[in-house]
Amino acid sequence: MNRAELCNPQCLATFCVNRSVRDRVKADITEVQAVNPSFKPNLTLIQVGDRSDSSSYIRLKEKACIEAGIEFALKKFPDTVSQQEVLELISALNEDTSVPGILVQLPLPEHINESTIIAAVHPTKDVDGLHPVNVGKLVMRGEAPLIQPCTPKGIMELIRSTGIDPSGKQAVVVGRGDLVGAPTSLLLTSANATVTLCHTKTTNLVDHIKRADILVVAIGQPNFIQGDCIKPGAVVIDVGMNYVPDSTKKSGYKITGDVDYAAASQVAGHITPVPGGVGPMTVAMLMDNIVLSAKEMMD
Amino acid sequence: MNRAELCNPQCLATFCVNRSVRDRVKADITEVQAVNPSFKPNLTLIQVGDRSDSSSYIRLKEKACIEAGIEFALKKFPDTVSQQEVLELISALNEDTSVPGILVQLPLPEHINESTIIAAVHPTKDVDGLHPVNVGKLVMRGEAPLIQPCTPKGIMELIRSTGIDPSGKQAVVVGRGDLVGAPTSLLLTSANATVTLCHTKTTNLVDHIKRADILVVAIGQPNFIQGDCIKPGAVVIDVGMNYVPDSTKKSGYKITGDVDYAAASQVAGHITPVPGGVGPMTVAMLMDNIVLSAKEMMD
Structure with a gap:
């Protein structure tokens, strides 16, 4: 639990929600394996190039996989790789019945078309939930994609954790x-909010x-939303992760959200902290998606 | 032009917009054929069963095709046909390089899964624009599907015809x-309105x-939106087509929209009439989609 969660009653206990999702995923895997020992959920992550931010995110995903009991494989390409070579690997992984989850770490170098790569992953193996078919099914009533995109799915889990039903809000x-x-x-x-x-x-x-009543901010501008704009009692989900210079920090910067947390938390009913709020939930939901995909493959 | 359009300066001249789209499509076909005589845009429409409302809509589409210079083929199945048989026809049409446009008339009998049928049509031949891939691309920035769904596309054309830019509205x-x-x-x-x-x-x-500033109503409840709710000067697009009993009519009913036209047209800047507004635009946009699909196939 981070400092904001401990000190502020309005702060959403994202640590606990996150923990409970990860525990549920882990328990789920153990339960299926008890009946079917060959059940081996796993993720193949494709990295192109060597961006340090991408490498950090990948390490977080690898760690979460290992903790949950999900096998993790990293396929690294140099940033000079051709789009065709990446597509060929994706095609082979699509065919591989032992691989339920494929994730291509974004962003990709400019010479590779992200849309083409995303659309190449088979929709049921697209554990990031970004394939057009999966996105299209989010729009269509009565259709729900097997895989929902990780961050939005994590946001919905956080909103649900407050006990507030979005319906009619x-x-x-x-x-x-x-x-x-x-x-x-x-x-x-889909949850019946008016958006x-x-x-x-x-x-x-x-x-x-x-x-x-429910405010979700994902714009990437530090402290853009002032506290005095927030409706009293609102659920505020801050997706921003902004690196702001801070000479008092050893690293020289601090991480801040898109919402002025100090002021907004005086007004909001529930608010997510940054860092430690939505970010870890995204990784937890990736684990959940990998298990969904592995179960689908087993059927 | 219908009575509402003639009598009311606020009434959107949907007849003219509709005519201009159909003329543009026809001219476009003639132009391509002048260079490439083998260019033959055509539509294969699949009808399951014999619903009279479906048959009426199909006749409108056939008429519009013929007027535009688009070949029209109707494949009729009895309503006892199996889903598999319909899927087999769709599969054959997907493979047929002389067929750019496939449309399955909805609704389908209950024993046939509409989602499965819609997803079976190849996205570039899906001239109704309902395939999950095409819908998904509507969501994604920087991605535009070749084929947009006909009614929404017609609505955007009507809004543009007013000269009002949706951006920031x-x-x-x-x-x-x-x-x-x-x-x-x-x-x-996508047009930068706040929706x-x-x-x-x-x-x-x-x-x-x-x-x-822009109001689109598609709920299927006669005169549900009262005139005094409308913002003065708003663009009002009424998608409703409701059959209301009317003993003064020979048919015993009249067609009315979801908006109280008489009152709303006193306040709105622009308003579509019902009937004669959005309905014919849907058919015009289907013609446009067939030509887009035929051009794509030629490339």
Whole structure:
């Protein structure tokens, strides 16, 4: 549990939610293996190049896999690899009946088309939930993709953990990106919230935020949302992870969210801390998706 | 042009917009054929059973095809046909390089799974724009499907015809169905409107509607939206097609929209009539999609 969670009653206990998802995944694997010892959920992660931020995220995913009892394999390509070579590996993994989960770490070098790569992964092995078929099924009523994108799925789990039912609530999502904003707005609509999706062209953002019973912010601008805009009692999910210079820190920077936590936590009913809030939930949900995919393969 | 269009300056000239799309499609075909005489855009429409409403819609589509210079083929199955037989025909049509457009008339009998059928049509031949891949690409920034769903595409064309740019405007979509509400909200977001998607669980619908610079209503409830809720000057797109008993009519009913047209047209800046508004645009956009698909196949 981090400092914010310990000190502030409004702070969402993301540590506990995260822990409970990971424990559930681990228990689930053990339970299936008790009946079917050949059940071996595993992830093959493809990394192109050597970005240090990507490598850090990959280490977090590897650690989470090992803790959960999920086998982890890393396939590394130099950043000079051709798109065709990456596609050939994906195609081989799609065919491999012992591999339920495939994840291509983004971003990719410029000469490789991300959309082409994402669409090449078989939808039921797409444990990131970014394949167009999986995204399309988020839109369609009565259709639910086997795999939901990890961060939005984690956000919904955090909202549910507050005990507040999104049905009939006004939800405002700020940011319309493919990874968080757009798919989160779809999941909130599926949960019967009335969703307003705001973005850089929104002219009266503060008015929308003031109405939000549930506020999700994913824009990547430190402390962009002021505390006095928050509706009293709102559930605030801050997806921002911004590195801000801070000479008092040994590293020279601190990590801050898109919401002014200090002020917003005085008003919000529940608020996620940054760091330690949504980020770890994304990894937990990846574990959940790998197990879903492995079970699907077993059927 | 219908009576509403002639009598009311606020009434969107949907007849003219519709005519101009159909003329453009026809001219486009003639132009391509002048260079490439083998260019033959065509539609294969699959009908299961004999619903009279489906048959009426099919006749409208056939007529529009013929007018535009698009070949039309109808494949009829009795409503006792198995899902497998329909899938086999779709598979054969997917393989057939002389067929660019495939449309399965909905609804299907209960023993046939609509989602399975829709997903079986190859995405580039899916001229209805309902395949999950095409819907998924509506969500993803920087991705645009070749084929957009016909009604939402027609709605966007009608909005553009007013000269009003959706960018930065508040759009409210009432109804979150797969065919209209949900995909229209995605197209409006792509056009940089700030979109609120309302539905049966929305608690304060009137407040949302009062804020709407652009209002799209697709709920199927006659005159559900009262004129006094409309924001002065708003663009109102009424997708409703409701059959209401009317003893003064020879048929015994009249067709009315989801919006109280008489009152709303006193307030709105632009409003679509029902009938004659969005309906014919859907057919016009189907023609446009068939030509897009035929061109894609030629490449």
